Amino acid sequence: METEQQYIDLFSSYESLIAEHSSDLMNKHRPEAFACFKRLGFPAMKSEDYACTDVAKAFSPNFGLNINRIDIPVNPYDVFRCNVPHLSSALYFTINDSFYDKQQAEETLPSGVFIGSLREFTNKYPHIAERYYGQSASSCENGIIALNTMLAQDGFTVYVPEGVAVDIPIQLIHINRNDVDTMSNRRTLVIMEPRSQAKLLVCTHSVDPVRFISNEVIEIFAGEGAHFDYYDLEESSEDTTRFTTLYAVQEAFSNLSLNGVTLNNGLSRNNYNVILNGECAESNLSGLSILDGRQQVDTFVRVTHAAPRCNSNELFKNVLNGRSTAIFQGKVLVKEGAYKTAAAQVNRNLCSTPEARVYGKPQLEIYADDVKCSHGMTTGQLDENVLFYLQSRGIPRSEARTLLSIAFTADVLDNIRIDGLKDRLHTLIQKRFRGELVHCAGCGAN
Template sequence: MSTLTKQDTFSGLLESAPKNFESIRTLAKGSYLSQGIPAVKAEEYKFTNISKKLEQKITDFSPAMPLAVTAEQVKAAIYEGFEGDLLVFSNGQFLPELSSNIEGIEISLISEKTDLVLGSIAKPEKDAFAALNQASFQDGIFISVPKKTQVEKPILLLSFDQANTGQVIQPRVWIEVGDFAEVTFIDQSVSLGDSSYFVNEVVEVKGGINTHIHYYRLQNEGKNVTEVSTIEADIQKDSTFNSVNISLSGDMVRNNLNLNLIGSNSEGNMYGIYLLNGKTHVDNHTNVDHTIPHAESNELYKGILADHSRGVFNGKIFVRQDAQKTNAFQQNNNILLSEDATVNTKPQLEIWADDVKCSHGCTVGQLDEEALFYLQTRGIDKLQAKGLLLHAFAGEVLEKIAVESFREYCDSLVQERLGSKF
């Protein structure tokens, strides 16, 4: 049971919920009230005391309404070299007037899709924050890529966040990708101001047969922001889902990524890098559910932690009884740059099938002193040598980004953080 009063904490949020999707919202509200905000005693949140963090911020939250965003702000926020289409949001709400008209793709407000079964992928009974979002989100965006459509340019989901202390931003995104289609999304948020607000995002992805979906996410919120992000995807036969998540900033951040492999020859690839300093706390929770034979998953998360920062990694791979011929790989590697930095890592395998190839592992250590010394003997000063080694460590994840301009942008952010630019 949470130390917070389950209903009172978000009572303002629940009371202000729109009246559409009434049955779905009622179901989600019941799920939220039965679960409550997870306390530190909850196994899934044992290293991330988000209940305490939210209690420190405010005792009652209210929804953050959209703020005015100018074309100049949008232009300044787009990373250099971007070529693609743009969907702009303010405090989680879609701004069509600043967004691209993407030919051949349906884009509408979720409120216009009255027959949409929200929560059929990111089920509210599985997590309190997914339930809270479904019960009280204001509106969201529906994106549908028709079958056999090859979207050659990436779609940038650019979110501007600015809220007062005690306000909640709740983005809601539904993505459908038809059979034999391919699309790339880049999810990026820009924090305007340093107030202490809460972001609670849910993204549901419904893939068709032989689809190829790439989802890249850059998490770089303001230093006082608490954030929970839940992304869940259904992956069908002969399909691939590639995810790269980069976490750089925030107060307390929880990233939930869940892949459901529900078709043969499906593949899920999950990559992440977290570069933390100060007192930033980032918790990456991943879940791959192998439900059918002949599917594959690959997972690699890396962390570099300095100062008093804290990282958490909990990766779960489920191989169901019928999921023979499964290949699953999972690895989490961490480098601690400070005696005060900590990481809790827990890769997990639960296997009920007997004809599988599965492996997992984790490492926590410091920089290789021999490699550092070697670079110094070649005339590279210690600080630069340290940055080069750390950049090489992070590069194994960054190279998984197929969009060259975005990969170069993320690489520049990493180099700037690590001090390896020269």
């Protein structure tokens, strides 16, 4: 419990200071979170769900936290000029875990829509926020969520009222920026009221060559008939560790698309929890990581079918080089009464080096009749016959490998419903495979 102790001490010493720079609602959740954290600690490596990621070790360095909310001297518009071509977006930034409010997006949003600081939202609209904040991501679930709830002081909110469609993609850029090893506790709350529509693109970038850890909790509520797309593009650094816990609760006829792409990272653990709560809800989850060196992406997906006639599709792919590691654990739970469920899960891995490792665990738990569930997992290398076919047409072997690696990623990108982003990712992936994206290039820097 040594690692936990430093966070227990930190919270005990600075509880009032943390609270001072946050909101009443967020503060209200802290005591319970603290109690849960003390009781649970970090998930142990011997626990089934964390067998490949040493959580305590990741949190053990002495990271600095910006509890006092001191301005980090940076203008994100200078550090990061995002020009995804053909993608005009409503653009927002966080610097570590502080929402950047110096210069706001200029785009006019439909009336009633709130996009911005979580602290501001929970202060201004506590009666709305309290119905959602901390409701799906429960602190007693595990110590990682509890720690975030203890320490998060601000975050990002998307609130779209009933029947309103936000046509322009919303883009949130997390910038890891500091001169010392830094911890960020990020929190995102997305409230999509019935029949509302929005698309959110989240990009993560590490600017400085220090160690960063971010503990992120994202809660998404999709009301009846709501449509929401969540795209997560990670382009950080080898010294960046990220724990993401995402909960999405979907009501009847809602449609969620979730797409996570990791182009550069250190260690990432992505927990996706989707709860299909209302009839005929649909969820499409996909992910792609391109890994080398000692990079690791550990993806844990739990889809709960709690209502009849819901669809869920999962497509997760990893391309591994060097001594990298990918983990995929996917659990589909079909609850009693969730008849006519259709759930498909696919995990495919391309292991280009003998030292790369893939660990996979597909799981189905079905407690209802008349359901259709499938899962498939493959791990292998590029097909020698195909490589040779390309060579026989004059394409050098290295280029043939690149072409085929890019081809392997194609169907994940097909799930992206923002055209400008799809094109941009295609370009970035090509650069990544050609070794031209060694460092975080920003999702548009050149």
